[in-house]
Amino acid sequence: MLRFLLPLLATATLAFAQTSPSMQRPYGLVIHGGAGVIQRNQMSPELEKEYRAKLAEALHAGYAVLDRGGSALDAVIATVTVLEDSPLFNAGKGAVFTADGLCELDASIMRGDTLQAGAVAGLRHVKNPIKLVRDVMENSPHVMMIGEGAEEFARSRGHERVPNEYFHTGFRRKQLERAKEKESRANNGTASVPLDLTSPGVGGEDWFSREQKYGTVGCVALDRQGNLAAGTSTGGMTNKKFGRVGDVPVIGAGTYANNATCAVSSTGWGEFFIRSVVAHDISAQMEYRGMDVADSAASTLAKVAKLGGDGGVIVLDRHGRYAMDFNSEGMYRAAKISGRPEIVAIYGDEPRR
Amino acid sequence: MLRFLLPLLATATLAFAQTSPSMQRPYGLVIHGGAGVIQRNQMSPELEKEYRAKLAEALHAGYAVLDRGGSALDAVIATVTVLEDSPLFNAGKGAVFTADGLCELDASIMRGDTLQAGAVAGLRHVKNPIKLVRDVMENSPHVMMIGEGAEEFARSRGHERVPNEYFHTGFRRKQLERAKEKESRANNGTASVPLDLTSPGVGGEDWFSREQKYGTVGCVALDRQGNLAAGTSTGGMTNKKFGRVGDVPVIGAGTYANNATCAVSSTGWGEFFIRSVVAHDISAQMEYRGMDVADSAASTLAKVAKLGGDGGVIVLDRHGRYAMDFNSEGMYRAAKISGRPEIVAIYGDEPRR
Numbered sequence: 001m002l003r004f005l006l007p008l009l010a011t012a013t014l015a016f017a018q019t020s021p022s023m024q025r026p027y028g029l030v031i032h033g034g035a036g037v038i039q040r041n042q043m044s045p046e047l048e049k050e051y052r053a054k055l056a057e058a059l060h061a062g063y064a065v066l067d068r069g070g071s072a073l074d075a076v077i078a079t080v081t082v083l084e085d086s087p088l089f090n091a092g093k094g095a096v097f098t099a100d101g102l103c104e105l106d107a108s109i110m111r112g113d114t115l116q117a118g119a120v121a122g123l124r125h126v127k128n129p130i131k132l133v134r135d136v137m138e139n140s141p142h143v144m145m146i147g148e149g150a151e152e153f154a155r156s157r158g159h160e161r162v163p164n165e166y167f168h169t170g171f172r173r174k175q176l177e178r179a180k181e182k183e184s185r186a187n188n189g190t191a192s193v194p195l196d197l198t199s200p201g202v203g204g205e206d207w208f209s210r211e212q213k214y215g216t217v218g219c220v221a222l223d224r225q226g227n228l229a230a231g232t233s234t235g236g237m238t239n240k241k242f243g244r245v246g247d248v249p250v251i252g253a254g255t256y257a258n259n260a261t262c263a264v265s266s267t268g269w270g271e272f273f274i275r276s277v278v279a280h281d282i283s284a285q286m287e288y289r290g291m292d293v294a295d296s297a298a299s300t301l302a303k304v305a306k307l308g309g310d311g312g313v314i315v316l317d318r319h320g321r322y323a324m325d326f327n328s329e330g331m332y333r334a335a336k337i338s339g340r341p342e343i344v345a346i347y348g349d350e351p352r353r
Numbered sequence: 354m355l356r357f358l359l360p361l362l363a364t365a366t367l368a369f370a371q372t373s374p375s376m377q378r379p380y381g382l383v384i385h386g387g388a389g390v391i392q393r394n395q396m397s398p399e400l401e402k403e404y405r406a407k408l409a410e411a412l413h414a415g416y417a418v419l420d421r422g423g424s425a426l427d428a429v430i431a432t433v434t435v436l437e438d439s440p441l442f443n444a445g446k447g448a449v450f451t452a453d454g455l456c457e458l459d460a461s462i463m464r465g466d467t468l469q470a471g472a473v474a475g476l477r478h479v480k481n482p483i484k485l486v487r488d489v490m491e492n493s494p495h496v497m498m499i500g501e502g503a504e505e506f507a508r509s510r511g512h513e514r515v516p517n518e519y520f521h522t523g524f525r526r527k528q529l530e531r532a533k534e535k536e537s538r539a540n541n542g543t544a545s546v547p548l549d550l551t552s553p554g555v556g557g558e559d560w561f562s563r564e565q566k567y568g569t570v571g572c573v574a575l576d577r578q579g580n581l582a583a584g585t586s587t588g589g590m591t592n593k594k595f596g597r598v599g600d601v602p603v604i605g606a607g608t609y610a611n612n613a614t615c616a617v618s619s620t621g622w623g624e625f626f627i628r629s630v631v632a633h634d635i636s637a638q639m640e641y642r643g644m645d646v647a648d649s650a651a652s653t654l655a656k657v658a659k660l661g662g663d664g665g666v667i668v669l670d671r672h673g674r675y676a677m678d679f680n681s682e683g684m685y686r687a688a689k690i691s692g693r694p695e696i697v698a699i700y701g702d703e704p705r706r
Contacts, residue, residue, distance in 0.1 A: 115628045115660060121474075121598075122499055142597045143624045146475055147500040149596020243502020244495045252605040252630035271496045275468045277605035277633040284634065288641035307468060 026320030026338050029062045029075055029221040031055065033089045033332030035267045035312040036214025037346055040330075048346070051088055055334040055344050058082040062221055063336045072221035072229035072263075073111055073134070080107075080130040080231050083217035087169045089332070090215020092128060095167045095235025097176040103167035103235055106249040109133040112228030112257035112318075119249040122147040127160040130233050135159070144249065172238070179239035214328060216248060218265025220257070220316040222337075228318055230255045230263035230279075237270070246270020252280035259318055261286040262293055267331065268304070268311010276304045282315055293317050294353060297325040324352045379673030379691050382415045382428055382574035384408065386442045386685030388620045388665040389567025390699055393683075401699070404441055408687040408697050411435040415574060416689045425574035425582035425616075426464050426487070433460075433483040433584050436570035440522045442685070443568020445481060448520045448588020450529040456520035456588055459602040462486040465581030465610035465671075472602040475500040480513040483586045488512070497602065525591070532592035567681060569601060571618025573610070573669040575690075581671055583608045583616035583632075590623070599623020605633035612671055614639040615646055621657065621664010621681065629657045635668055647676040647706060654680050677705050 033055060038047070062079035066072070084092025095103040107129035108119035118137030121144070126132050135157050136145055145153055154161065218232040232255045234248040247253035247270040254270070256279035257263040264279035278300055285296040293315040301313065305327050312326025314333065324333040324345070334344040335353075343351050386408055391400070415432035419425070437445025448456040460482035461472035471490030474497070479485050488510050489498055498506055507514065571585040585608045587601040600606035600623040607623070609632035610616035617632035631653055638649040646668040654666065658680050665679025667686065677686040677698075687697040688706075696704050 110628075117628050119627075122502075140595065141624065142595065143627045144598040144603070146596040146598055149475075149594065153595035241502065242493065242495065242506035243499040245497040245499055250497070250603055250605070251627050252603070252633060256630070271494065274472075274496045274604050275463075275470050277609070277630065280605060280630040280633050281637065284637035284641060288637060 024338070025224060025226055027066045027222050027224045028320060028335070028337030028340075029059065029066065029079060029219055030314040030316050030322045030324060030335040031059055031062070031079055031083070031217070031219045031333065032265065032267050032312065032314050032324065033083060033217050034215040035310070035326050035328040035331040036090070037328075037330035037332055040347060051332060051346060052344050054082070054086050054088055055332055059334040059336050059342070059344070062219060066221060066223050069224055071225070072223040072227050073109070075221040075223065076109065076219045076229045076231040077130055077134060079219040079221070080217055080233050081128055084128050084130060084233055087171075089217045090172075090235045091217040091233040093167050094169050094172065096172050096215060096238040097168075098236075099180075099239050099241045101176065102164055104240070105129045105167070105233070105235055106245055107133045107231070107233040108249045108251055108255040109137060109231040110229065110251060110255050110257040110263075111137075112230075112259040112263055115258060117143050117251045117255070119144040119251055119255075120146065120150045121245045121249040122243060123150055123154075124164050125151055125161045126154045127162045127166065130231055132159055133231070143251065167235070175238045183239065214268055214311055216254075216267035218255070218267060218314060220263035220265050220314050220322075222263070222316055222318055222320060226259070226318050228257045228259055228263040228316065230257040230265050232265045232267075247273035247278065250274050252277050254279060256280050256283055258283050262315050262317045264313055264315050266311065266313050268326075268328065269309040272304050272307050272309020273311060275307060276300065276309070278304060278313060282313065286317070293321050294323040294325070297323040301325055301327050322353060326352075377691070378577060378579055380419045380575050380577045381673060381688070381690030381693075382412065382419065382432060382572055383667040383669050383675045383677060383688040384412055384415070384432055384436070384570070384572045384686065385618065385620050385665065385667050385677065386436060386570050387568040388663070388679050388681040388684040389443070390681075390683035390685055393700060404685060404699065405697050407435070407439050407441055408685055409695075412687040412689050412695070412697070415572060419574060419576050422577055424578070425576040425580050426462070428574040428576065429462065429572045429582045429584040430483055430487060432572040432574070433570055433586050434481055437481050437483060437586055440524075442570045443525075443588045444570040444586040446520050447522050447525065449525050449568060449591040450521075451589075452533075452592050452594045454529065455517050457593070458482045458520070458586070458588055459598055460486045460584070460586040461602045461604055461608040462490060462584040463582065463604060463608050463610040463616075464490075465583075465612040465616055468611060470496050470604045470608070472497040472604055472608075473499065473503045474598045474602040475596060476503055476507075477517050478504055478514045479507045480515045480519065483584055485512055486584070496604065520588070528591045536592065567621055567664055569607075569620035571608070571620060571667060573616035573618050573667050573675070575616070575669055575671060575673060579612070579671050581610045581612055581616040581669065583610040583618050585618045585620075600626035600631065603627055605630050607632060609633050609636055611636050615649075615668050615670045617666055617668050619664065619666050620684065621679075622662040625657050625660050625662020626664060628660060629653065629662070631657060631666060635666065639670070646670050646674050647678070650676040650678040654678055675706060
């Protein structure tokens with residue numbers, strides 16, 4: 001009998017010893033700046049430094065909120081605002097261009113305690129979409145608003161509005177030009193790949209050049225009260241047409257948060273992330289299969305890969321356990337959990353948890 | 354020993370006897386015309402007859418496709434087209450009005466074999482949104498398109514387009530007028546309910562009058578090849594503002610299909626269905642918890658109710674087992690599975706499976 005009880009006792013003592021020093025719940029956040037990283041051989045040391053510095057700045061902005069007892073929701077807003085305001089990432093300023101040469105922005109947010117959520121798609125003039133989705137969630141009876149109607153709501157609520165040109169950058173303009181050149185070659189029949197757009201990962205290549213389809217920013221946070229929140233923001237896909245919307249404003253695909261399981265923000269080839277209901281599938285595997293954040297994230301990303309898609313996710317549970325997983329070449333990412341070392345990373349050979 | 358083996362043997366023999374006569378897989382479909390049914394005491398016998406006849410007509414249109422060996426996807430299109438073309442339901446012709454006096458339509462579709470999907474939101478001129486979402490799924494690299502961009506895709510693909518007035522009906526016009534009167538009373542402070550729009554099921558009442566928020570049509574089908582498909586179409590919510598979009602175009606909330614589990618189409622208070630990721634949650638409980646269609650549907654609807662929302666779902670698995678469940682007063686619904694009696698029902702005291 002003692003043989004069975006002793007290990008249990010030892011485990012219980014160890015668990016107590018690990019949490020007792022401060023008796024504080026862990027808190028902190030995990031962020032991403034998209035799974036569409038610039039390839040290592042094309043990244044200058046200066047630019048890499050800029051990316052890492054901006055990721056750290058965004059991380060610290062959210063952590064400061066949590067550190068002083070602020071909510072996970074406030075931390076998500078603080079962090080994503082920094083990333084939206086930076087021209088380095090495909091969200092807010094620095095968003096990619098549509099085929100018509102405009103920036104069209106999508107975003108969503110969700111809180112894990114009440115399961116309230118907000119989402120917008122097709123914005124052209126709201127400076128910080130992440131602030132608008134919070135307002136949709138808190139001050140409208142709706143969850144999702146699109147296009148001109150969403151702009152009207154933003155006006156009625158006094159959100160900062162900017163001309164579309166505010167979002168434009170030369171780097172993204174060049175990406176659009178390259179995408180249009182590729183498309184034009186494909187349409188003239190000179191492309192080596194047939195334009196079979198329904199085959200995953202084949203014909204799509206001309207529309208979805210790798211460097212152009214994964215840009216997103218996102219944040220998942222856990223506050224001192226034990227509440228989770230998640231938020232995601234994007235400019236979508238370079239050269240997008242027909243009012244295309246990816247997974248970011250789709251609650252359950254791009255964003256999901258539930259105190260019972262985890263908070264998730266996705267970045268990747270949006271079409272595949274919608275079809276795999278990525279964020280909710282990770283939560284569901286934790287809830288119904290008892291998996292942990294890392295296994296659940298890996299399992300869901302494997303399903304995305306099986307369909308032909310790729311990208312990444314950040315996942316955080318209410319014990320402060322997290323995963324930053326991806327099956328693309330890299331993912332701009334960072335994490336800071338109380339009492340643990342801070343991580344800022346870009347490439348596949350750097351830490352993921 | 355024999356005492357244990359005999360019942361097993363009997364069961365096995367019975368199972369063989371039940372499936373052997375035709376040795377055919379079951380096939381068939383389940384449909385809904387929304388959980389926002391007219392109350393029994395306000396429904397004339399003539400109108401009730403019209404509703405039941407149109408449900409049967411839509412059911413037979415899809416069943417005929419399956420019966421001659423057609424695909425689940427074709428059956429969904431055939432059935433939903435009948436419902437969209439009827440002024441009785443809130444989809445296509447007969448859609449509810451926005452606050453601006455327009456009809457704006459959303460739809461989505463998904464196939465269970467490939468997990469391909471298509472969705473549109475905010476259409477004003479496409480006669481049959483269900484045909485457009487199939488085209489988005491099959492002939493674009495995208496899953497979701499919104500607003501004017503989606504209209505442009507429809508034009509480029511030759512879909513039948515109509516003036517917005519085609520969708521208008523006097524019945525829905527009256528609903529809009531009533532909703533505006535209620536809203537005006539609420540804004541003048543004469544409403545008995547405070548306009549706290551963030552409290553589920555409380556302040557929303559003035560925007561979301563019960564009769565106005567549940568209109569949707571949908572279909573889940575299983576073909577002779579064993580493939581599942583699901584489709585949903587709606588005009589959304591009477592008096593909707595700000596480009597509001599409900600759960601219908603959100604893959605995982607309004608529509609989901611996966612041959613490994615089930616096909617689902619939802620109808621209800623869209624905001625709560627998005628937050629609960631209803632369609633995918635039902636599938637996830639079947640996949641990860643081993644629940645059947647009925648228990649899984651009931652479990653997920655209970656979560657929606659806990660948040661303060663209501664509505665219904667139709668769920669069909671690849672063995673032909675189905676549920677038509679709802680926690681609203683009723684749901685226009687019908688089912689026809691090979692070798693089993695046909696069901697057409699409206700109210701809560703009629704069959705649900």
